[in-house]
Amino acid sequence: MKLSESKLLDALIAQAKLSKKHTEKQQKIVEAAIQIFAEKGYANTSTSEIAKVAGVAEGTIFRHYGTKDNLLLSVILPFFKETFPVMAEEVFIEIASNVESFEEFLKAFLKNRIAFFLENKAIARVVVKELIYNEELKKDLLPFLSENFLSRVHKVADYFIERGEFIDIPAERIVKMVITFVGGFLVSRLVFLPDYTVTDEEIDDAVRLVISGIGKKDDGTE
Amino acid sequence: MKLSESKLLDALIAQAKLSKKHTEKQQKIVEAAIQIFAEKGYANTSTSEIAKVAGVAEGTIFRHYGTKDNLLLSVILPFFKETFPVMAEEVFIEIASNVESFEEFLKAFLKNRIAFFLENKAIARVVVKELIYNEELKKDLLPFLSENFLSRVHKVADYFIERGEFIDIPAERIVKMVITFVGGFLVSRLVFLPDYTVTDEEIDDAVRLVISGIGKKDDGTE
Amino acid sequence: MKLSESKLLDALIAQAKLSKKHTEKQQKIVEAAIQIFAEKGYANTSTSEIAKVAGVAEGTIFRHYGTKDNLLLSVILPFFKETFPVMAEEVFIEIASNVESFEEFLKAFLKNRIAFFLENKAIARVVVKELIYNEELKKDLLPFLSENFLSRVHKVADYFIERGEFIDIPAERIVKMVITFVGGFLVSRLVFLPDYTVTDEEIDDAVRLVISGIGKKDDGTE
Amino acid sequence: MKLSESKLLDALIAQAKLSKKHTEKQQKIVEAAIQIFAEKGYANTSTSEIAKVAGVAEGTIFRHYGTKDNLLLSVILPFFKETFPVMAEEVFIEIASNVESFEEFLKAFLKNRIAFFLENKAIARVVVKELIYNEELKKDLLPFLSENFLSRVHKVADYFIERGEFIDIPAERIVKMVITFVGGFLVSRLVFLPDYTVTDEEIDDAVRLVISGIGKKDDGTE
DNA sequence: CATGAATGAGCTTTCATTCAT
DNA sequence: AATGAATGAAAGCTCATTCAT
Incomplete structure (x- = not known):
């Protein structure tokens, strides 16, 4: 490091x-x-x-x-200190092994983090806004984020890839897409719609989009 | 209006x-x-x-x-003047009727807009950043955006829903998810990874995620 | 009020x-x-x-x-706070009842106020100049002045009118003329001739002009 | 000169x-x-x-x-050029010799000048305000004024003094008082009460104040 | 003659920061 | 530790004046 x-x-x-x-x-x-x-x-x-x-x-x-x-x-650092322990290796792995599928993992993870973000909505908005606006801060935090977060997501992805849950494209690209969506989900609701309260139903929709997409399947199952 | x-x-x-x-x-x-x-x-x-x-x-x-x-x-307004004509009703409908499926529509639309954004990367960054940061501007622009953009997305979604392309959840929620993802995709690449050039391959990945999700289908087809 | x-x-x-x-x-x-x-x-x-x-x-x-x-x-307000107490009703009446005639009253009053203005010559000039120039301030101060000053002058004038000291024209017009002259006297010496020191002799001249003009003559002496 | x-x-x-x-x-x-x-x-x-x-x-x-x-x-100079011809020596003397008394002279003069000032109210306000405000301009104009105006007033005063119209105080002081009052009269109505229209009646009041004040009384009439 | 884009000095005001108390 | 008066650099903005067209 x-x-x-x-x-x-x-x-x-x-x-x-x-x-x-x-x-x-x-x-x-x-x-x-x-x-x-x-x-x-x-x-x-x-x-x-x-x-x-x-x-x-x-x-x-x-x-x-x-x-x-x-x-x-x-103001920002304590937020990170509370954000990342949950993402610590062990916790990640633990969540991952306590669930049956990536879908369950994603639901568990999203619900946990959304709950945390909503509890700390104000500070989360500060972090997101400044991360976007403040080039200096971005340079400091992005490497830290990727070091601590990306690598763990990768581990989890690899775990489920081994279990054959994903379609056959490189893990790299899968991770990127998932992060894009989850990140966009959180950021949009924190910054653009700050008075919005995320429902469990919406989380289900989001996870379903990631897992199955919005397209109807030929065999009738969604 | x-x-x-x-x-x-x-x-x-x-x-x-x-x-x-x-x-x-x-x-x-x-x-x-x-x-x-x-x-x-x-x-x-x-x-x-x-x-x-x-x-x-x-x-x-x-x-x-x-x-x-x-x-x-x-600085911002000319960008909007160039951004929205492409999203004008007729253009939207035209693109929609020239393609076979929503997947094709989304690809066409994304490629068109990403090309435009990359050509105007600097100004697009200004717009996105200020839209996020500047509460005043947000209040001015968000209603304008939803009036001009959201309604058109809805029209297109309805069109493809009628053709039976989507899973059976309310159009409202489908639209929300798609916008979240497409918005997150564009914003993240403009703001967080400004030196990033989006490849056609990545757009394919993105669209595939939206349409089919990342989960492997039971019947073997992806 | x-x-x-x-x-x-x-x-x-x-x-x-x-x-x-x-x-x-x-x-x-x-x-x-x-x-x-x-x-x-x-x-x-x-x-x-x-x-x-x-x-x-x-x-x-x-x-x-x-x-x-x-x-x-x-800068201006403290000047007013010191200007008006002297003009408070009681003081006015007190001066008025301690003198034998309007002539004496005017002399006493003028000497008092001139002394005050000369002691605060600089700030008085600021007030007068801005009152003339600054439309905003004028709108604020003129009503205040007439409310606090004019009404008192009227009271005094009425008092001496009852004692039959003035010629037989409406109090309204008498007051207007006296104020015009006294005001002109103060302002001209403050603004146009700022290095001028007003002598007691000049005050006597001024008062004599005012009195013998509006005062009813009892006999051939002025 | x-x-x-x-x-x-x-x-x-x-x-x-x-x-x-x-x-x-x-x-x-x-x-x-x-x-x-x-x-x-x-x-x-x-x-x-x-x-x-x-x-x-x-x-x-x-x-x-x-x-x-x-x-x-x-803007200011043409106003002076129109103001002073009327005060030219001959005109002054002419007015003075066409009237029976100083009272008549003053009335004629005041009415003439007031009419002129009211006709040119806007520019008169500019001149008066700047004369008061602008120290530079004052230094330039005051000597000019006293040279051209004061001396003529003096001439007229001397003329009527010789005819025995005034009380027995030095011409100097008489002139000063008259100018103070007439000046105060004009300035106050131009600057402080700009929407005010001076009536003939008011001019009569003003002149009567001045005359009966400084005029020697022959008998009990004012 | 007339224009109006361009200038730059100077204005009022804001603000992060220091320091004596 | 806490205060808040004091600072001065820098901000956004105005304006009389110049000059190429």
Whole structure:
């Protein structure tokens, strides 16, 4: 893992060491930041507004976070720390082996992550928006994502490919398509339709599309 | 079509009437703006930087576009004017009736639009990014999009549903899933992987996913 | 008193509540602003010049006053707060009842107000100039002036009319003429001849002009 | 007359020589300038707005007037040229010798000038406002005014003093008081009450105030 | 003569950041 | 730790003026 040039990882590690001490003020600052970043975006949010909403002095923000950029990271990183444990190798494999088929796996996985995203809708919006908007952040996070996420998806795909569940095209391309769809699904509902609540029925539709497509099959089964 | 409350459409029409006169400097300004907006986003781009890159005085930008906001519109609107004629009712129906199946339609449509987006990659990135980031713009454009785009997709879907091509779930949900995927496909490749060139093979994969899913069918046919 | 629609009065009241806290820098800003506004006028004074003269950073002005317009108000309003208490009903009546005639009253009043205006010559010039120039401010202040000032002058005039001191024309017209003259007297000396010091002798001349003009003669002496 | 250091007089003379040629466009420019200057003041009026209202290109203004300052002068000077002939020595003396008393003179003079000011209300407002506001212009015009106007008033006053019409105070002080009042009268009605139409009755009131104040009483009649 | 595109200095205002208290 | 006054660089924008056509 040659991520030594990633400011992100360094920050993640550094913050992990310090993050025990969360003042009451810090809590309010982070909450206010998440709320306003989600609403107006990082670039359009001033630290003075965050301070006002949080009910603290502007100086307090800088005492704790040093820079506005760093405040953004302090908002985003804990989200990642909660997002990825679920994707840790063991968990992935465990889910994968507890289900009968890729369809079940995908349903389980999607339901789990959608629930998590909806619970953290505001912060998820911040992450997605900034990931799209902020080139710097993208450069930091995308490698991290692919390192931690893509590789696991691949493992799972390989597992089910071995079990002969997929059509006969390279795993590479299957993974890409699935990620495109699942990613598009999550992002569109978080960013374009933020007041939307995803139903189980819709998840079923989504998974069915991935597995079977929308076309009617010749033999009558769908 | 009661879009009279859309500032966007008014602007689009008004601009269409005036847009004949394009100074050489104006051309350079718009080009510079597209390039930098695409790279760093609207909010992180200063007018002074645009002026420098365009090789004009900063005042020149404001002489022609009045405000920075208006410059953004002047960049985005022509893109829409070129994007939507292709989606005009007749074209949609024509494509639909010249193909044998929804699969063929989707391929034709995707190839056409992807080619267009890749040709206008920079400006497309600006539009997509700002649509995601800029809440104001989103409010203006989303109704316009759904009015002009969604309704046509629906018409096509209904056409093929009548021909019995789809599985037996409500058209509503089919349309939603297809758009989610196609949108995710386009956006992800424009925003997350901007240096990526979409191959015909990948489009085939994508369409196949939509039509047939990735799961192997019981009867052996894919 | 239905002045509730006056932004000015609201501002005056609001400011009265907050005006306790005056930083040292604020004091310097206001002093510099008065001086330069008086000299060159509001519209021709830049905030950067005020900052330079006040010896503060330009940002400091905006931290305290928000806008340049508001700085002007913050300069003008305290002047009004000091101008009008003297004209409060009781004071007016008190002066009026402590003198033998309207002539004495006018002398007492003029001397008092002229002394005040000369002590605050710079700020008085700002007020007069802006009142003349700034249509917005005029709309705000003139009704306020007539409400607070005119009515009191009327009371006093009525008092002396009852005592038979004036010639037999409607009080309305007497008041108008006296105000025109006194106003012209103050304004001309403040604005046109700013380096002029008004002498007691000149005040006597002025009062004699007014009195002997409108005063009914008892005999051949003036 | 050592006014050689007055830019104004030079300009007045220079312009007199050139002013024969008045393009149609020039006429429109001056008209637009007067109108907008009167309404919003010189400093708050942009040349682009003048051009728009006048229906000419912005460059045309500068072709004819060189600078914005010079346009102001070109607006103000003709007003002076029309204001002062009436005050020319002969005219003054003529009016004075055609009337029986100073009271009559003042009435005739005031009515004449008020009529003129009301006919040229817009431009008169421009002149008065800028005279008050614009320190530069004031320095140029005040000496010119006192040279041309004050001296004539003095002559007239001396004439009536010789005829024994005034109370026994120095002519100097009489003149000052009369000018203060007449000036205040004109200015207040032009600037503070611009929609006001001065009636003959009011002029009578005004003159009576002045006359009966400074006039020596022979008996008990006013 | 007339135009209007182009200029660039200067304007008001915002904002992340610092630091004395 | 917390404050909030102070900063000054940089932002978006205006405008009188110039000049090629």
